[in-house]
Amino acid sequence: MKSKKWGTMLLAGVLAVSGVFGLAGEKQADAAASITTAVRKVSAAGRTFTVQTVTIPKGTKAALGLAQGQVGQTQNFASIVKNSKATAAINGAFFNSYGGPADPYGTLISKGQVVHTGYYGTSIGFKKDGTVLMDSLRANIAGMVTGKPDKSGRSKSASWYATFVNRTPDTGQNVVLMYNSARGTNVGFSGGIAVTVRKDKVVKKEANRNAAIPSDGYVLVYHGSEQTNAGRFEVGSTVEMNITYLDVNKKPIPWDDVVTAVGAGPRLVKDGKVALDPAGEGFSDPKILTASGARSGIAIMPDGSVMLATVGGATMKQWAQVMQKMGAKQAMNLDGGASSAMYANGRTLTNAGRSLSNTLVFGQWVSMQ
Numbered sequence: 001m002k003s004k005k006w007g008t009m010l011l012a013g014v015l016a017v018s019g020v021f022g023l024a025g026e027k028q029a030d031a032a033a034s035i036t037t038a039v040r041k042v043s044a045a046g047r048t049f050t051v052q053t054v055t056i057p058k059g060t061k062a063a064l065g066l067a068q069g070q071v072g073q074t075q076n077f078a079s080i081v082k083n084s085k086a087t088a089a090i091n092g093a094f095f096n097s098y099g100g101p102a103d104p105y106g107t108l109i110s111k112g113q114v115v116h117t118g119y120y121g122t123s124i125g126f127k128k129d130g131t132v133l134m135d136s137l138r139a140n141i142a143g144m145v146t147g148k149p150d151k152s153g154r155s156k157s158a159s160w161y162a163t164f165v166n167r168t169p170d171t172g173q174n175v176v177l178m179y180n181s182a183r184g185t186n187v188g189f190s191g192g193i194a195v196t197v198r199k200d201k202v203v204k205k206e207a208n209r210n211a212a213i214p215s216d217g218y219v220l221v222y223h224g225s226e227q228t229n230a231g232r233f234e235v236g237s238t239v240e241m242n243i244t245y246l247d248v249n250k251k252p253i254p255w256d257d258v259v260t261a262v263g264a265g266p267r268l269v270k271d272g273k274v275a276l277d278p279a280g281e282g283f284s285d286p287k288i289l290t291a292s293g294a295r296s297g298i299a300i301m302p303d304g305s306v307m308l309a310t311v312g313g314a315t316m317k318q319w320a321q322v323m324q325k326m327g328a329k330q331a332m333n334l335d336g337g338a339s340s341a342m343y344a345n346g347r348t349l350t351n352a353g354r355s356l357s358n359t360l361v362f363g364q365w366v367s368m369q
Contacts, residue, residue, distance in 0.1 A: 020196030106263025121265025
C-alpha cells in the first residue's frame, strides 16, 4: 500500500492569510479569456432545465477557499471570492449550517495536505499537472510513536490513528482528532487529553482546555473512551504520521499527488453513464435522496476540461441526467440548496442564500519570483 509520510511538512505553513490555500505569493494572470460561461437549456427526465455553466480549461489551477481562512468558519461567498482573486468559483463540501460549529462533512485537501476528513460520498481532486480525478476518497491517517530510550537503550513503539481532522467532537463521542493550523490558533473546544507535537516530537500532554495549535506541528485530542490511548504518548517521544488514500472498498487509489480536493457527492455520472447511488454512498437525508432543490455540481469533460454547473429545482436523479446530457464524462454533486453559488469573470452567476464554509476556486496564477 502506498503511503505518504507527513511529519512536520504536513502542517507547517498550511494557513494562508488570504483564506485560500496554495495561492500565497502568486498573482492572477489573464484567465478571463479562457474561462467561459453559458446558460444552457437541457431536456432530461421529461422536463427542460435552465443550467448555468462555467467551463474551466484543462490545466487551470484549482485551490481551496476557506471561510475566514479556517476550517469551521463561515463567510459570505463574495468575500471568499474576493480574497482568492479567483477567475471562477463554486461552493464546495456540505457543512453544518444549522447551529454549532460550521464544520465541513467531506474530505478537503489543500496544497497536498489534508485539512478535513470525511468518510462518505465522492471527491474531486486536482493534481499540479492539471490531471483531475474523481473517486470515493477515504483518507486514513495513522502513525507510530516511539518513546525515549530507557537505560538499556531500548525504545518502545506503539501505533496511533486519527479519526477526524479539524473537526469538533460531539458530546461523549469516542474519537481521536487531529488539528493543524488550518483550524486556526486553537482547537476550538475543551475536553479530552491534548497531545501537542512539534517537529515530530511530543512537547506537551495535558487536559485539553482549548489547546493552542503550533504553526510547526499539530495537536491530537483523545476524546471520550479514547483518552486511555493517550498514554502511548510521553513528552519527548518521536511521532511519525502517514496517510493512505483508499476508495470505499479500501483499495489504494493514486491520490498522493493531489494538491486540491473537495468531498461531497453523490456521484452523478461515471464514464459517461448515469451512476447514482446516494444511499450506497452514505446519504440518508431526503434532500439528497428524493427532494427537489437548487443543485451545484462539477464535471470532468472528455477533453479534460472541468465544467461547473448550477440548476434550480431538480431532484438528484434529474440532476444526474442533466449532467449526462451536457456531455460529462465524470460528474458529482456539491452542496446545494441555499449553499448553491457560482462566480466567473467578475460576475456572480448564482447567489448563495447563506454564508459558506468552503469553495473551489480557479484561475491561471503565476509565481511572483
